[in-house]
Amino acid sequence: MIELRKIGPDEWEIWKHQRLAALMKAPYAFSSKLADWENVSEQRWRDRLSIHGGYQVVASLQGTIVGMAGGILLPEPEVAELISMWVAPSARGRGVGDALVAAVEE
Template structure:
């Protein structure tokens, strides 16, 4: 089951987010230390979707086994963030369901495009996103949490949607 978080899910969101940062510390734009410094009020705000991000959780046997987030950045771009699945659930369709949920959220909110950043060296992730219809763009930047890591932008475009116009 995939569902959006509510304020009451703040502890679940915090626990799975912290687990993701421990499991894959160089895959995200934030660090474990930064996330650990968040207050209960900040986690409640995040879970309730009152900040810039919205999160969905994947559940199996009533336990959270994955999460994904969506955020609209300052440029108005709908982005997939914080994508992670517990290792024992990888390859079972959980990740694909999370990404499809984010794509549907984008469409429901009037966006025809979803962007994400991924380290090209992360072959498993890049193959996964390509399988779900994402394509690389010629846009690279340093990962905010680990500037020595370069990430490349990928995008998915809904049928009939318009992609990013690059100069």
């Protein structure tokens, strides 16, 4: 069963771990580079998770975090933009990506 959990600035280490894994394993999928994020301060991670109108969620399978997604609300009513998403290769094909997108959409 896929478990989703919204996270915020106090859980910056969870986001950091997922984001760095994503940038390392799928650098072609993001506009950011691993070098842009691997040595940033705790405050920078907290700031990323504190974006006004932002929403960050992680997905777990059997208690292990296997993916993350982030979105922001746009000025148009009821419109959000998915700004990042990643699912660990071991969890792909199991509906994790769909669940993450749905969580940001909601």
